[in-house]
Amino acid sequence: MIRPERDAFGQEIWAYFQGKRAFEVVERDDGFIDISRGAPDYFLPFKKWPKIEKQAIKFAKGKILDVGAGAGRVSLYLQKRGFAVTAIDNSPLAIQVCKKRGVKQAQVLPFEKISIFKTGSFNTVIMFGNNFGLFGSLKKAKTLLRELHRITTPSALIIAETTDPYKTDDPAHLSYQKLNKKRGRLPGQLRIRIRFRNYVGEWFDYLMVAKEEMKKILKDTGWRVKRFIGSEKAKYIAIIEKIRAFREPFHRRNC
Amino acid sequence: MIRPERDAFGQEIWAYFQGKRAFEVVERDDGFIDISRGAPDYFLPFKKWPKIEKQAIKFAKGKILDVGAGAGRVSLYLQKRGFAVTAIDNSPLAIQVCKKRGVKQAQVLPFEKISIFKTGSFNTVIMFGNNFGLFGSLKKAKTLLRELHRITTPSALIIAETTDPYKTDDPAHLSYQKLNKKRGRLPGQLRIRIRFRNYVGEWFDYLMVAKEEMKKILKDTGWRVKRFIGSEKAKYIAIIEKIRAFREPFHRRNC
Numbered sequence: 001m002i003r004p005e006r007d008a009f010g011q012e013i014w015a016y017f018q019g020k021r022a023f024e025v026v027e028r029d030d031g032f033i034d035i036s037r038g039a040p041d042y043f044l045p046f047k048k049w050p051k052i053e054k055q056a057i058k059f060a061k062g063k064i065l066d067v068g069a070g071a072g073r074v075s076l077y078l079q080k081r082g083f084a085v086t087a088i089d090n091s092p093l094a095i096q097v098c099k100k101r102g103v104k105q106a107q108v109l110p111f112e113k114i115s116i117f118k119t120g121s122f123n124t125v126i127m128f129g130n131n132f133g134l135f136g137s138l139k140k141a142k143t144l145l146r147e148l149h150r151i152t153t154p155s156a157l158i159i160a161e162t163t164d165p166y167k168t169d170d171p172a173h174l175s176y177q178k179l180n181k182k183r184g185r186l187p188g189q190l191r192i193r194i195r196f197r198n199y200v201g202e203w204f205d206y207l208m209v210a211k212e213e214m215k216k217i218l219k220d221t222g223w224r225v226k227r228f229i230g231s232e233k234a235k236y237i238a239i240i241e242k243i244r245a246f247r248e249p250f251h252r253r254n255c
Numbered sequence: 256m257i258r259p260e261r262d263a264f265g266q267e268i269w270a271y272f273q274g275k276r277a278f279e280v281v282e283r284d285d286g287f288i289d290i291s292r293g294a295p296d297y298f299l300p301f302k303k304w305p306k307i308e309k310q311a312i313k314f315a316k317g318k319i320l321d322v323g324a325g326a327g328r329v330s331l332y333l334q335k336r337g338f339a340v341t342a343i344d345n346s347p348l349a350i351q352v353c354k355k356r357g358v359k360q361a362q363v364l365p366f367e368k369i370s371i372f373k374t375g376s377f378n379t380v381i382m383f384g385n386n387f388g389l390f391g392s393l394k395k396a397k398t399l400l401r402e403l404h405r406i407t408t409p410s411a412l413i414i415a416e417t418t419d420p421y422k423t424d425d426p427a428h429l430s431y432q433k434l435n436k437k438r439g440r441l442p443g444q445l446r447i448r449i450r451f452r453n454y455v456g457e458w459f460d461y462l463m464v465a466k467e468e469m470k471k472i473l474k475d476t477g478w479r480v481k482r483f484i485g486s487e488k489a490k491y492i493a494i495i496e497k498i499r500a501f502r503e504p505f506h507r508r509n510c
Contacts, residue, residue: 023290025280032453035278035290172453198287198427 001108002092008199010093012039013071015196017097022196029191029203030176041129042070042094046077052230053128056159056237062123065151067111068131072098078126079104086122088114111135111144117151125158132162132238133206137189138217141207145221149242158223158240163188165208167234186213214238256363257347263454265348267294268326270451272352277451284446284458285431296384297325297349301332307485308383311414311492317378320406322366323386327353333381334359341377343369366390366399372406380413387417387493388461392444393472396462400476404497413478413495418443420463422489441468469493 004011009024016022016039024038046054057074060083066075069087071094078085079102087103089095090110098106109116111134125148127134135141148158165177165188177187188208194201209217211228218224223240230236259266264279271277271294279293301309312329315338321330324342326349333340334357342358344350345365353361364371366389380403382389390396403413420432420443432442443463449456464472466483473479478495485491 025288025290030453031455033280033450033455034452035280195288197289198285200286200288 002090002202004093005199006202007091007093008194008196008201010091010096011199012194012196013042013091013097014093016040016043017071017100025195027193027195028176030179032172032176039071042073044073046073049073050235052235052237053161056128056161056229056239057126059157059159059239060124060126061157062153063121064124064126065114065117065122067114067125067127068129068134069098069103069106070094070129072101072103072106074126074128075103075106076101112140114144114147114151119150120153122152123156125152125156125160127158127160128237130161130163130206130208130235132160132214133190133208135207135217136205137207138186140205141217142221145218145223149222152242154242154244156242157226159237160240161235161237162214163208164210164234164236166210188213211236211238257345257457259348260454261457262346262348263449263451263456265346265351266454267449267451268297268346268352269348271295271298272326272355280450282448282450283431285434287427287431294326297328299328301328304328305490307490307492308416311383311416311484311494312381314412314414314494315379315381316412317408318376319379319381320369320372320377322369322380322382323384323389324353324358324361325349325384327356327358327361329381329383330358330361331356367395369399369402369406374405375408377407378411380407380411380415382413382415383492385416385418385461385463385490387415387469388445388463390462390472391460392462393441395460396472397476400473400478404477407497409497409499411497412481414492415495416490416492417469418463419465419489419491421465443468466491466493 012022012024022039024036026034026036060078064078064083064085066085066087069075069089072087075085075087087098087106088109092108095106095108135144180187180189190206191203192206193203215225222243224243226239226241228236228238267277267279277294279291281289281291319333319338319340321340321342324330324344327342330340330342342353342361343364347363350361350363390399435442435444445461446458447461448458477498479498481494481496483491483493
């Protein structure tokens with residue numbers, strides 16, 4: 001459980017929820033610092049969502065897992081549309097805000113701990129706002145995709161948003177990608193932490209991938225891309241489906 | 256001379272000048288992080304200046320020294336009004352922007368190096384946008400005020416803006432003030448550095464004072480407050496004049 005003083009992300013959401021000034025500073029492990037839109041975006045009502053999210057959300061169905069729910073904007077929208085949604089986030093303060101805003105099923109849970117859910121629990125997994133990034137690394141993504149395979153129904157979908165890291169001409173980002181390659185990481189595998197006022201979050205890996213990289217990550221996990229939404233800009237969303245005939249390689253070898 | 260990679264303040268101004276995205280992250284030595292309005296404010300045209308600055312600038316006269324000139328907004332305004340202005344800033348990139356924007360006399364010079372100016376050079380010293388803060392500490396302020404006394408004419412004025420640090424109920428700021436007291440610093444003596452993208456500025460002391468503290472700082476320096484402008488909010492400006500009969504204490508003792 002993240003202690004409140006390390007929950008920079010949650011503190012920022014909590015401040016904004018209380019009508020106080022909120023901002024989000026993102027520090028990368030090469031010393032690069034940036035401010036992101038932060039809190040206001042985590043509260044965006046449906047009508048102000050990016051166009052690609054409005055298109056992609058139409059694929060949502062049945063019981064839904066909202067991964068990295070933040071302030072609950074996606075969960076609240078889906079709940080209102082009549083879906084049963086479970087919102088998870090590793091930030092206790094974010095989940096507190098989700099609950100106060102009316103998300104019925106919201107729980108503090110790091111993505112790495114989704115093994116607590118029973119087999120076939122969800123029909124849809126949503127990872128909006130760059131939250132494909134929560135897969136962290138190639139290795140972690142493979143593990144978590146297999147786990148997602150288990151906790152979802154046979155016709156389940158993952159709807160995940162990311163940013164193509166190569167669609168930039170910023171020298172600072174390009175040299176960071178080089179650094180990542182050199183240390184054996186995916187070029188878009190950002191090691192970052194959130195800072196807000198006196199709150200400093202823990203370092204974590206947030207993975208940005210191009211479309212071809214995403215396909216490689218999905219390989220041998222039982223998932224494949226059904227379609228991509230968005231292609232002009234760096235941001236895009238993948239609708240990911242299960243390969244029906246898929247058996248885990250381990251099992252196949254035992255047939 | 257600040258190297259370009261440590262000139263975070265100048266880089267931010269340079270980016271904004273080139274029409275690029277600019278922001279200013281301020282990191283305090285207790286780990287508190289904030290974003291300030293930054294670059295856009297350093298370029299503000301006169302009509303958008305805060306009311307107290309519009310009132311205070313009327314006191315400007317003769318040859319003017321603009322301390323911490325930033326992107327030159329004050330120098331440019333005064334120059335247009337017909338005054339002879341010398342803009343100084345320790346940031347090489349900020350001074351480059353000043354020059355490109357038309358400031359005729361702009362030079363890279365840390366405030367600590369004003370001893371290079373001849374006796375009686377200036378009629379007015381301007382320190383807008385919290386730049387009273389550049390006095391840094393009680394001790395440094397005393398030294399620099401005496402130096403300013405020497406390089407200005409007998410009827411000279413200092414027009415300096417600061418923020419009363421006690422006009423806050425923010426627990427993070429109040430506990431920082433306590434920390435400062437404990438380590439023998441003035442409560443509003445902020446130790447900060449500027450960060451922008453991959454640029455990390457050097458740590459420096461930026462001094463915020465209440466009106467009574469300012470009076471104490473001016474004591475025995477040959478300067479006194481003529482009047483304060485602004486008293487409802489935390490920000491205020493002091494019009495500071497020379498004590499005509501003033502002799503430095505050392506000389507007095509030798510009479």
